[in-house]
Amino acid sequence: xxxxxxxxxxxxxxxxxxxxxxxxxxxxxxxxxxxxxxxxxxxxxxxxxxxxxxxxxxxxxxxxxxxxxxxxxxxxxxxxxxxxxxxxxxxxxxxxxxxxxxxxxxxxxxxxxxxxxxxxxxxxxxxxxxxxxxxxxxxxxxxxxxxxxxxxxxxxxxxxxxxxxxxxxxxxxxxxxxxxxxxxxxxxxxxxxxxxxxxxxxxxxxxxxxxxxxxxxxxxxxxxxxxxxxxxxxxxxxxxxxxxxxxxxxxxxxxxxxxxxxxxxxxxxxxxxxxxxxxxxxxxxxxxxxxxxxxxxxxxxxxxxxxxxxxxxxxxxxxxxxxxxxxxxxxxxxxxxxxxxxxxxxxxxxxxxxxxxxxxxxxxxxxxxxxxxxxxxxxxxxxxxxxxxxxxxxxxxxxxxxxxxxxxxxxxxxxxxxxxxxxxxxxxxxxxxxxxxxxxxxx
Amino acid sequence: xxxxxxxxxxxxxxxxxxxxxxxxxxxxxxxxxxxxxxxxxxxxxxxxxxxxxxxxxxxxxxxxxxxxxxxxxxxxxxxxxxxxxxxxxxxxxxxxxxxxxxxxxxxxxxxxxxxxxxxxxxxxxxxxxxxxxxxxxxxxxxxxxxxxxxxxxxxxxxxxxxxxxxxxxxxxxxxxxxxxxxxxxxxxxxxxxxxxxxxxxxxxxxxxxxxxxxxxxxxxxxxxxxxxxxxxxxxxxxxxxxxxxxxxxxxxxxxxxxxxxxxxxxxxxxxxxxxxxxxxxxxxxxxxxxxxxxxxxxxxxxxxxxx
Numbered sequence: 001x002x003x004x005x006x007x008x009x010x011x012x013x014x015x016x017x018x019x020x021x022x023x024x025x026x027x028x029x030x031x032x033x034x035x036x037x038x039x040x041x042x043x044x045x046x047x048x049x050x051x052x053x054x055x056x057x058x059x060x061x062x063x064x065x066x067x068x069x070x071x072x073x074x075x076x077x078x079x080x081x082x083x084x085x086x087x088x089x090x091x092x093x094x095x096x097x098x099x100x101x102x103x104x105x106x107x108x109x110x111x112x113x114x115x116x117x118x119x120x121x122x123x124x125x126x127x128x129x130x131x132x133x134x135x136x137x138x139x140x141x142x143x144x145x146x147x148x149x150x151x152x153x154x155x156x157x158x159x160x161x162x163x164x165x166x167x168x169x170x171x172x173x174x175x176x177x178x179x180x181x182x183x184x185x186x187x188x189x190x191x192x193x194x195x196x197x198x199x200x201x202x203x204x205x206x207x208x209x210x211x212x213x214x215x216x217x218x219x220x221x222x223x224x225x226x227x228x229x230x231x232x233x234x235x236x237x238x239x240x241x242x243x244x245x246x247x248x249x250x251x252x253x254x255x256x257x258x259x260x261x262x263x264x265x266x267x268x269x270x271x272x273x274x275x276x277x278x279x280x281x282x283x284x285x286x287x288x289x290x291x292x293x294x295x296x297x298x299x300x301x302x303x304x305x306x307x308x309x310x311x312x313x314x315x316x317x318x319x320x321x322x323x324x325x326x327x328x329x330x331x332x333x334x335x336x337x338x339x340x341x342x343x344x345x346x347x348x349x350x351x352x353x354x355x356x357x358x359x360x361x362x363x364x365x366x367x368x369x370x371x372x373x374x375x376x377x378x379x380x381x382x383x384x385x386x387x388x389x390x391x392x393x394x395x396x397x398x399x400x401x402x403x404x405x406x407x408x409x410x411x412x413x414x415x416x417x418x419x420x421x422x423x424x425x426x427x428x429x430x431x432x433x434x435x436x437x438x439x440x441x442x443x
Numbered sequence: 444x445x446x447x448x449x450x451x452x453x454x455x456x457x458x459x460x461x462x463x464x465x466x467x468x469x470x471x472x473x474x475x476x477x478x479x480x481x482x483x484x485x486x487x488x489x490x491x492x493x494x495x496x497x498x499x500x501x502x503x504x505x506x507x508x509x510x511x512x513x514x515x516x517x518x519x520x521x522x523x524x525x526x527x528x529x530x531x532x533x534x535x536x537x538x539x540x541x542x543x544x545x546x547x548x549x550x551x552x553x554x555x556x557x558x559x560x561x562x563x564x565x566x567x568x569x570x571x572x573x574x575x576x577x578x579x580x581x582x583x584x585x586x587x588x589x590x591x592x593x594x595x596x597x598x599x600x601x602x603x604x605x606x607x608x609x610x611x612x613x614x615x616x617x618x619x620x621x622x623x624x625x626x627x628x629x630x631x632x633x634x635x636x637x638x639x640x641x642x643x644x645x646x647x648x649x650x651x652x653x654x655x656x657x658x659x660x661x662x663x664x665x666x667x668x669x670x671x672x673x674x675x676x677x678x679x680x681x682x683x684x685x686x687x688x689x690x691x692x693x694x695x696x697x698x699x700x701x702x703x704x705x706x707x708x709x710x711x712x713x714x715x716x717x718x719x720x721x722x723x724x725x726x727x728x729x730x731x732x733x734x735x736x737x738x739x740x741x742x743x744x745x746x747x748x749x750x
Contacts, residue, residue, distance in 0.1 A: 094715035101509065101717070123509060219614055225701045227716065268702070275618045275700025286700075290596050291617070431506065434716050439527040441712075442534075442704030 057083045059341040064089040065111025066096055068300070068363070069189045069326060073396065074354055082348055084341050092279065093226060101125060108334050109342055113326040114185065115159040115228060115424045121173060121184050126329045128167045128182035133343050136350040137183075139367045141417075144187040144325070145179050149418050158232065158250025158423035161187060161325045185327025186346050187366035189358050192321030192416045196287060196297030200311045209233075209319050210240035212294055213267050222286055222295035223264075225276035227437040229424050231257070232322050233296045234264050236421065240319050250425030254432055261436045265443045276441065280304075287312060299362040302409070303401060314409040320421030321410075327366075357396045359383050364413060386411030494730070501723035510719050518724035528725075531704045532732070538620075538695070538705065539688040542627040546684050547677065549628070550635025554676070555669065557636075558643035559651075574636055577629070586626050586697055593617040593625075618700030626698045631687055635680035642676025643669065678744035682737055689733050 063070070063086055070090040078086045089107075091099065097116045099106065104125035112120060120126065131137045142148055147155040147162040155162075166176040166183055175184075197206050202217070212221055212233075224230050235252070238244040244259045246252060252260070267273070274292045277283045284304045286292040297314065305312035328349065330342050348354075355371025358364070360379060365371045372380055381387040386408055393402040402408075410416045427433055504513040522528050553574065561567045577585055592598045593616040600612035615621050646669060654664045692707030706729050713722035 092715075094717075098715070098717050222700075273700075273702060276702055278696075278701060285590075289591070289594050291594055291700075431718070434712075434718070435521070435525075438704075438709065438712055439525070441701065442527050442531050442709070 055337060056341055056344070059084040059338055060087060061085070061108045061338065061341055061345060062087045062089070062106070063109040063111055063328075064091060064096065064099065064107045066090065066093050066113065066326065068298075069111055069358070071357070073357065077353060078345060078348065081353075082341075082344055084345075086345065093229075104331055105333055108331050108338060109345070110329045110331060111188070111326060112185065112329060113324055113424060114161040114164055115324075115426045117185050117327070117329065118159050118164045118175075118426045121164065121167070121175070121329070124173050125332055126184070127332045127334070128170065128172070128184050129186060129330060129343070129346070130170075131181050131183050133347075134183070134186060134350070135347045136367045136370060139369050140187060140350070141364075141366055141368060143190075143417065144327075144366060149414070153418060156323065156420040156422050157246075157248045158322075158425035160250075160423050161185075161190075161327075165327075185329045186350065187325055187327040188349055188354070189327075189363045189365065190323065190325030190417075191299050191363045192323045192410070192420055193296070193298060194317055194321050194410070195315050196283075196295055196302045196305070197313050197315050198287065198290070198293040198311060199313050201290065201293040206294065206315050207318055208240045209236040209317050212237050212296075213241065213263075213272055215270075215272070217272070217294050219271050219274055220291075220293045221272050222275050222277055222283070222292040223273065224283070224296045225278050225441060227434050228426055228430075229322075229324075230276075230296070231260065231433055231437060232422060232424060234260050236317075236319055236322060238263050240317075249422045251427045252429060252433070254429055257429060257433050257436050261440045265440050268440065268443055303362055303395075307399070307401070316410040316416075316419075320419040321416060322422055322424065323417070323420040324424040360394070360396045362408075364417065368413075382406075382408060384413045386413075386415060497723045497726055500720055501727050503720040503723075505718055505720045510717075518720045519728075521721065522724050522728060527704075528709075531706055531709055534703065535689060535705045535707075538623060538627060539685050541624045542631060542688050543681060543684050545624070545628045546632045546635040547681070549632045550639050550680055551673070551677070553632075553636045554639035554643050554673075555665070557640055558646075559669075571640065574633055578633065582630050583693065583697075585630060586694055589622065589626055589629075589698065590617060593622060618698070618702060620699065620703060622698040623695055623703060626694050627688055627691070630694065631684045634683035634687065635677075638679035638683070639673055639676040642673045646672045674744045675746040678740055678746045681740055685736055685740075686733055689729065689736070 061084065065088075070088040072088065075086040075088055078084065093113060093116060096110075096112055097119055100110050100112060100116065100120040101123045104123075110120070110126065142150075144161045144165055147160045162179070164175050164184060165187075166178070166180045168174050168176045168180060168182070170182055172182070176182075195206065195209065195212060201220075204216075211217070212223070223233055231252075232249060235244070235246060235249040235256075238260045239246060239249065241263070243263055244256060246256055275282075275286055277286055277295070280298065280301055283295065283297055283301045286295065287297070287301070287305045288308050288310050299314060302312050302314040328346055330339065334342055350367045350370065352367075352370030352372075352374045355365030355367055356374035356379075359371050359375060360383065362383070368384070372384075375383070378390045379393065382389040382393050382402070388407050389402055389404050391404050392400045393404075393406065395401045500510070501518055502514045502516070504511045504515050504517070557567055557570055561570060590597075594600070595612045595614065595617070597617065599616060600609075603609045604612065650668055650672070651664055654668050659667065690707050692705060692711045695703055695705040695708050696711075706725065710722045710725045710729070713719075713725065
């Protein structure tokens with residue numbers, strides 16, 4: 001990376017901010033940023049900051065997002081490696097979308113999913129990132145750049161990350177059709193979701209999404225009650241049943257929404273579902289207590305059930321996966337030293353340590369090469385290549401997740417991410433869909 | 444509500460220099476307003492203004508991310524024309540009615556026992572405190588603790604199966620309307636016990652004795668003497684229980700496994716999807732419905748009579 005930092009427009013401000021008292025933190029930071037900017041002038045810097053290494057310690061970046069990637073371990077490591085403080089707040093995805101739009105000053109870094117980005121970015125509360133400042137940009141998995149894992153693969157339906165990954169210019173809020181210099185979110189974490197099952201209780205092989213509505217599992221199925229995600233699972237089911245044909249599952253017509261939810265409502269009235277879940281722990285409890293034996297599930301929830309010594313499989317299905325992805329975006333109000341710190345943080349995020357951490361949790365990291373350097377060959381083979389574990393596989397916290405000999409459900413990265421049928425999405429008929437979804441829940 | 448404190452205050456200031464006599468009489472006239480002032484101000488800022496804001500927002504327009512100041516009736520239209528709304532209201536009223544009946548029976552019985560059968564005041568207080576023990580933990584905890592108890596492989600089902608009473612676990616125990624009402628009763632019975640107990644303690648024991656002397660049976664005493672005199676307590680308890688159940692969302696969500704609807708849940712869903720105007724419209728309608736219910740209860744029972 002060769003980046004040039006020039007003095008910010010605020011360089012007229014105090015340049016002795018470091019010793020001034022009675023100045024607000026923000027002014028102070030801007031002052032020092034300007035000082036740093038002037039000091040460096042047009043000098044090119046590579047790697048970690050050196051000259052303002054002292055100032056940057058005063059920076060606190062407030063990050064908020066969904067629970068999956070708001071990891072305290074990451075904040076601790078940031079403090080250790082970069083020196084500044086990262087404050088994390090975890091909320092559910094609806095609350096994240098809400099806060100991102102309505103309280104744009106309450107965060108510096110938003111850790112949001114791509115479908116949330118589609119809602120949030122056009123509100124003008126965030127600023128795109130200059131990819132020339134992102135060191136590992138060209139190593140980012142191509143799904144996030146052009147939508148294709150390999151040049152031959154098809155683009156999945158739904159809000160595919162690359163469709164909302166770039167905007168047309170620095171101040172634009174219009175999503176660009178193809179990659180530009182301005183990226184809305186730097187991808188951090190993503191995965192392919194499917195149904196979780198209790199192999200000891202289902203009593204037969206599960207191979208299709210339509211098995212969720214199999215009358216054999218009456219009163220023992222569950223689906224997640226987050227409309228924008230639940231509707232996708234429902235669509236996967238209805239499509240697998242051959243009941244509904246979709247133009248784009250991620251952007252249904254009113255008629256498609258009606259048909260889909262009609263099928264789900266009928267199933268609900270027939271007593272197919274034991275419960276609907278909204279949070280991670282609810283899904284874990286439903287599964288581990290045996291209340292539910294087949295349900296939409298998230299990968300770490302499956303791991304959490306298994307950690308209790310209960311059999312649980314993240315079942316690959318023939319119709320493919322429903323994928324989701326999230327990334328880090330920068331709030332519009334960020335500037336000066338804090339903005340630089342945000343770039344440092346994002347570059348650090350892609351530099352491997354976090355990637356390895358996420359991969360070990362069963363998620364995927366955006367830059368694979370750097371993550372590989374931080375994982376043992378056996379870990380890499382298990383998580384990414386779908387090979388049997390040679391030794392016990394440990395979680396990032398050091399707990400045994402899988403015994404030696406285990407194989408990851410769904411296999412390798414290529415097998416899983418290469419078989420994405422659709423991405424979590426926000427539809428044009430969003431408002432209608434939500435109303436209908438609420439009717440389904442109330443039915 | 445009396446919110447006219449401000450003008451009187453102003454006039455008192457201008458009247459002040461006229462002399463001690465006048466000042467005192469003005470003060471006497473103004474004093475009640477001054478005393479009511481802080482409460483009026485608090486209610487104005489923390490109750491009236493927020494409610495007016497909700498009413499205003501309920502006429503605004505919205506899309507998936509933003510709300511737009513406007514005056515549209517679509518929020519009410521969509522709300523009132525949707526069969527789901529009516530079904531949900533019906534469902535919520537059903538929960539409220541069931542909970543009300545059961546908590547009333549329990550509340551009246553417990554209060555009657557405490558007030559008339561327990562003779563020593565010490566024991567009355569001890570037993571009354573026993574009733575409050577569950578309230579030492581958060582109500583979410585109290586609610587969630589039902590889940591492992593009622594579940595398919597829960598304590599109750601395992602117990603019944605091992606006792607040979609049933610072969611299959613009873614599915615209706617958890618994630619059902621039964622579970623919802625059970626949790627409501629558990630959570631809110633005390634709100635019925637306390638005011639009824641309070642009313643009963645004020646009943647002149649001589650009345651009970653007079654009724655007995657007049658030849659009334661125990662049941663007649665309860666029906667014709669105690670029940671009418673405990674009515675204000677029953678009304679207050681009913682207001683607590685009905686308003687709490689009508690506005691609840693978390694109990695319904697957790698105990699029905701997210702499969703049953705309540706108005707509170709509907710509003711919570713709308714808020715979480717940024718549909719504030721729709722949620723506001725829903726809240727306004729709910730407020731109106733609950734107010735009507737409370738007014739109806741107050742028309743039946745004059746709670747001031749016995750306070």
